[in-house]
Ligand SMILES: [Zn+2]
């Protein structure tokens with residue numbers, strides 16, 4: 226039984242027990258329960274380095290936050306990202322924020338087309354684009370010179386290392402990496418979630434669902450209508466720690482980048498080259514499998530996903546890259562186009 230069906234069936238059971246309770250109250254309780262089961266997902270739309278190959282498009286990663294904030298965030302937008310999106314379940318209407326790691330073409334050449342198509346679909350919800358200095362001029366020039374007028378507004382945030390935003394559900398910060406031009410990594414921190422409400426336990430002691438549940442859910446001491454006082458913290462489950470995701474842009478190895486991934490649940494890092502080619506990787510300002518795995522180890526991260534794979538590696542070669550990284554950091558996965566990872 227899927228999650229929604231489970232929720233509905235327990236809702237149906239509830240209706241039998243409390244037939245006179247107002248519809249909205251029931252809805253509110255189950256909405257609150259649903260929010261305690263947040264699922265985030267990373268969807269890789271392009272996993273190649275530099276130029277597209279038959280099996281890998283250039284870089285773009287979607288972070289699906291549909292449960293948490295009904296939106297999708299995009300990290301980088303290489304050429305033809307919109308074509309990849311057409312082959313996925315992602316809807317441009319859900320796009321809320323785009324984060325660009327750096328201004329190399331394989332990370333931004335898909336942006337004007339994607340923004341334009343979103344407008345063709347008549348979308349009006351504004352979006353925010355975060356990126357290095359020059360991102361606003363790049364997008365605005367492409368739109369202006371092609372006579373493109375968007376149906377929605379774009380807010381541009383040209384970034385500096387530090388906190389980019391902080392709201393009820395997430396904070397995002399960034400730091401500078403080492404890639405010849407300004408290249409950033411993003412650290413996405415989900416806020417901790419309060420524990421689930423033990424609605425059945427409350428009903429057992431004769432507290433019917435209603436607005437009072439909100440105060441109980443905050444863990445406050447609450448006085449009931451009959452004069453009893455209950456401690457809200459006895460009726461809520463343990464709080465859930467928010468997840469931490471670190472998405473690195475192209476980079477060679479520098480110690481400063483460790484902070485970005487500190488104790489992360491997932492690190493996404495490039496592994497353009499195989500182990501043993503560290504000299505070449507340094508020259509081209511990229512990383513090898515072993516360097517990505519070493520970084521993951523040092524940060525205390527739980528999982529590593531390697532991406533941005535050079536076109537020189539075919540399917541077999543990519544398998545080899547994964548083995549190399551796993552030899553140092555066993556909890557490694559290798560991203561292919563359309564790979565999905567639940568966080
Ligand atoms: Zn690149």
Ligand SMILES: [Zn+2]
Nearest residue numbers: 327329404475
């Ligand atoms: Zn690059």
